[in-house]
Amino acid sequence: MTDTETDRRYDRVMLKISGEALMGDQGFGLHPPTVERIAREVKSVHDMGVEICMVIGGGNIFRGLQGSAQGGVDRTTADYMGMLGTVMNALAMQGSLESLGIHTRVISAITMNEICEPYIRRRAVRHLEKKRVCIFAAGTGNPYFTTDTAATLRASEMACEAIFMGKNGVDGVYDKDPAKHDDAKRFDRVTYDDVLQQHLNVMDASAIALARDNHLPIVVFSLDEPGGFRGILQGEGTFTVVEG
Template identity: 80%
Template sequence: MTSSETAETQTSPVKYKRVMLKISGEALMGDQGFGLHPPTVERIAREVKAVHDLGVEICMVIGGGNIFRGLSGSAQGMERTTADYMGMLATVMNALAMQSALEGLGVFTRVISAIRMDEVCEPYIRRRAVRHLEKKRVCIFAAGTGNPYFTTDTAGALRANEMACEAIFKGTKVDGVYDKDPHKFDDAKRYDTVSYDEALAKRLGVMDAAAIALARDNNLPIIVFSLDEPGGFRGILAGEGTYTKVYG
């Protein structure tokens, strides 16, 4: 990093000092239909590093749908609780992949699991996780809430509140919340802002209902943006870019 880049990092104003980044497991598979795509994982890791370089403390929750989705397994006849636990294990695999990519870029990272697996990652202890953030380590929370019947969206909202995050950043394939799928409808309307209650009433697909309600009850804004836009995550922290803010 040059001296001018260092100066920019030190002086760039950011609106939020501690954030939760929630992304789907599918975001890690690139153009593949399944699994992990290492170049895509590294690209996302670079986006996270760019925000980390601004001095922002970062939590992450990554879904597991690129490997196994509990609800789909249940729909195919598998017992729901077993399917959900398998989905939780998939999130741990994704978290470890992201940890490897981030540490390859020089960003100290901890994977923290709601299910104990001490040889692989740390157990979730709130005060220890907060201390990691204070030491500028990225904390990736894996295995959801540790309970079946809860999604990683809900886990993201829960951990964001427990970690006293100032916002949840939901990385998606589109640059905000639309009234219908913009990939299918040319007349889809993007919202600049939308209330929690409107997102719930219109089923806008921001996050699942439990996650939105948890954010609403704790006045935690949700920022929906495109993870595919280079520099988008960093740009929003610096007050630029296109996104939808869910609040109020």
């Protein structure tokens, strides 16, 4: 075992990022240099021997709730469109990771055998044991559930030790929006119940409740900080832990 492996704090984690994280300075779509940068962050943690799951949102391509409200599409159809957006993002991340030499599997909750695997829990666990990065796409496969909930569900099923929430422009959980309030206070630690009662911006309520019920800590950190993901695995950096 290497010194890097002994320094790590977790053996298996879920990384949840938004679709917007992949669009860089663009207002829409995928920004390849940004995708590659995040892939390199993932590789740096993979190189430590950590088993990694990922869930990526689809908001950079289509967001179901907004599409339903603004586009005249019924909510169920809009959510399915959003799920397809997450598959596109997963395939983009797979391409970047594999160009860096990381074996990756895209696993979809909606069957599309020509481009990715269907979700079978035992198979996914086996991929992780073989040190393949598993990117779970298409949410839970059901409308009305967010990718936050999908990430928490898959993390629970995969026996992950923590969910890492990579945020854009914020390095943890605050009592109010730090972009609008200079006196915003960042928490080092906060409970699931505090997040729910104070409506703190971490995950939606269903995802928080599921994490609480399964005693799954949530680590909120900034994706903008180079080496931040790896640093937290070694007990360094700035972040907030949500736990019981």
